[in-house]
Amino acid sequence: MRGRRRRPRVARRHPVGTGIYTLEDSSPGQTYTLALRDDYTWGPGDVTSETEGLPKTVELEVVDTEPTRANMLLSSEINVAEVGGTDRDRLESGDLFTIDVPARPGLMFFNQAEGRPTNDLLVREGIAGGIDRDEVASVSTGGRGELMTSLVSSFTAVCVGADATTSLIGFDADAAAASLDEAGWTVGADGVREKDGAKLALSFVYPSTEAQSVVAGIELIQQQLAEIGVEVTPSPSSSYTDVIFQGGDWDLIWAPISTTLPSTWAGILAGDFPPNGGNWTYNTNQEFFDLTAEAQQLAGEESCDAWTAAQASAIGNLEVMPFAESTSTLYGAGVEFEVTTNGLLIPTSLRG
Secondary structure, eight states: OTTOOOOOHHHHHSOOSOSSEEEEEEETTTEEEEEEOTTOOOOGGGOOTTOTTOOSEEEEEOOOOHHHHHHHHHTTSOSEEEEOGGGGGGGTTSOOEEEEEEOOOOEEEEOOOTTSGGGSHHHHHHHHHTSOHHHHHHHHTTTOOEEOSSSSOTTSOSSTTOOOGGGSOOOOHHHHHHHHHHTTOEEOTTSOEEETTEEOEEEEEEETTOOHHHHHHHHHHHHHHHTTTOEEEEEEETTHHHHHHTTOSOSEEEOOOOOSOTTHHHHHTOSOOTTTSSOTTOOOOHHHHHHHHHHTTOOGGGGHHHHHHHHHHHHHTTSEEEOEEOEEEEEESSOBOOBOTTSOBOGGGOBO
């Protein structure tokens, strides 16, 4: 066929890249087999293919649930796995190498699209005020987490010590009920609030791969909101990002978005609405937009106050409600390793 460039033969026969391991075989979404290349001489710390202790072959298996990973570690079916939440309790007695790494944060977002109950700030305030944040944070992290003070991971060195959550409404069930009353949602005969013939029934989407402790935290939110007349239905999703970016059916969502820079949130909470853009919370908070624009004109530590103010605006207006951040643990059974500052395993550090 004229005008069509042929792919280089080497690209078809051999993996392309400079890493210490190359892909030898794969079953997409299930298993991947990596082989140690025999010509590697440019690794950090003078690591080469001949470095003692490097595994000759690495087999990666996709295991979605943390309880299953913990079971496989205990039964010696795997050598390395990341486990979080309360499943770690079962692994404490094992003779395992461990490194704690940042876990996905607990963040609850509100769907502010027209026609949704959560489009009304009074409803969002009622929901947030009806949730015992401290208790949910403890349960969702298996007692191992700390309350978030920023939308940015505390493991980063950016704007350390800034607290953007002072604008967040506090837990007060009576005040929460009053907000819902003011919004026109009154308690019906069955205990569920209603307005204009519709019940205050919310869909709460969360990733189906979350740890058992996170699911317990979400169920606690369901129970606490039921006490003030809000019916919440937890809905696990294997592809929650498709739900939000395609304008799917949701009112609340637990989206564990981990960020290391506050500027990232200028993109997450702004822009066109789905399906034309990525503003999936349907945020229209002009104060947030103005504050992020101001922060983007500054650099380094000089921008921290402005970014903190922008986060405080998003939190105070309840685009997002932060709960807690915790750690998960990388376990090694018969193998040791190192990780990056972001908690990613360094392949050249594997020693068996």
